[in-house]
Amino acid sequence: MENRTPRQSFTTVTDLVLPSETNPLNNLFGGELLARMDRAASIAARRHCRRVVVTASVNHVAFSRMIPLGSVVTIEAQVSRAFKSSMEVYMDVYIEDRESGERTKANEAIYSFVAVDDTGRPVQIPAIHPETEDEKNRYDAALRRKQLSLVLAGKMKAAEATELKALFE
Numbered sequence: 291m292e293n294r295t296p297r298q299s300f301t302t303v304t305d306l307v308l309p310s311e312t313n314p315l316n317n318l319f320g321g322e323l324l325a326r327m328d329r330a331a332s333i334a335a336r337r338h339c340r341r342v343v344v345t346a347s348v349n350h351v352a353f354s355r356m357i358p359l360g361s362v363v364t365i366e367a368q369v370s371r372a373f374k375s376s377m378e379v380y381m382d383v384y385i386e387d388r389e390s391g392e393r394t395k396a397n398e399a400i401y402s403f404v405a406v407d408d409t410g411r412p413v414q415i416p417a418i419h420p421e422t423e424d425e426k427n428r429y430d431a432a433l434r435r436k437q438l439s440l441v442l443a444g445k446m447k448a449a450e451a452t453e454l455k456a457l458f459e
């Protein structure tokens with residue numbers, strides 16, 4: 291199976307914020323952003339492995355800035371690390387100033403996907419080789435995040451989460 295780079299999964303999705311997608315303060319509803327990110331991330335995951343992918347977990351979402359009605363929102367998604375059948379997808383969310391066109395980072399998120407066969411069983415995916423410094427940093431931290439996700443889901447004992455434990459030693 292041929293190795294891939296994070297860049298090969300790079301996905302960008304740009305869309306407007308419409309009135310039906312906002313909360314009472316006229317800012318983008320959080321659940322709407324989660325769904326948009328899920329779509330962008332699933333495309334990135336699919337581009338990495340060329341298989342059917344399912345969302346396994348939402349590991350981190352930081353809603354650090356409100357996104358007002360009428361905003362142009364761009365989600366950039368890229369696989370940061372591939373394991374056996376699962377992948378971490380890292381996303382950066384930007385909004386664009388109408389007049390200057392300048393981009394501001396509004397949010398970021400990390401989702402995990404699993405590649406599956408036609409019956410929903412996990413299948414092996416290609417390895418990934420990070421190229422840039424940012425890609426290498428995200429790759430290195432991904433194992434820690436996977437272990438945390440598995441511990442929280444009750445699928446791994448805390449004592450076995452070696453990368454997590456190393457953080458506190």
Ligand SMILES: CC(C)(COP(=O)(O)OP(=O)(O)OC[C@H]1O[C@@H](n2cnc3c(N)ncnc32)[C@H](O)[C@@H]1OP(=O)(O)O)[C@@H](O)C(=O)NCCC(=O)NCCS
Nearest residue numbers: 344345346347373374375376402404412436439440443445
């Ligand atoms: C995700 C899913 C395929 C995992 O199946 P499973 O029977 O737990 O399979 P395994 O235990 O063999 O795990 C498969 C991989 O998923 C990873 N995984 C499972 N749960 C995870 C979690 N909560 N966070 C991160 N990774 C997870 C495992 O670590 C393993 O990764 P690896 O092969 O890269 O080492 C299965 O739980 C599923 O189909 N869930 C529903 C998915 C879905 O419908 N999503 C849409 C939400 S509506």
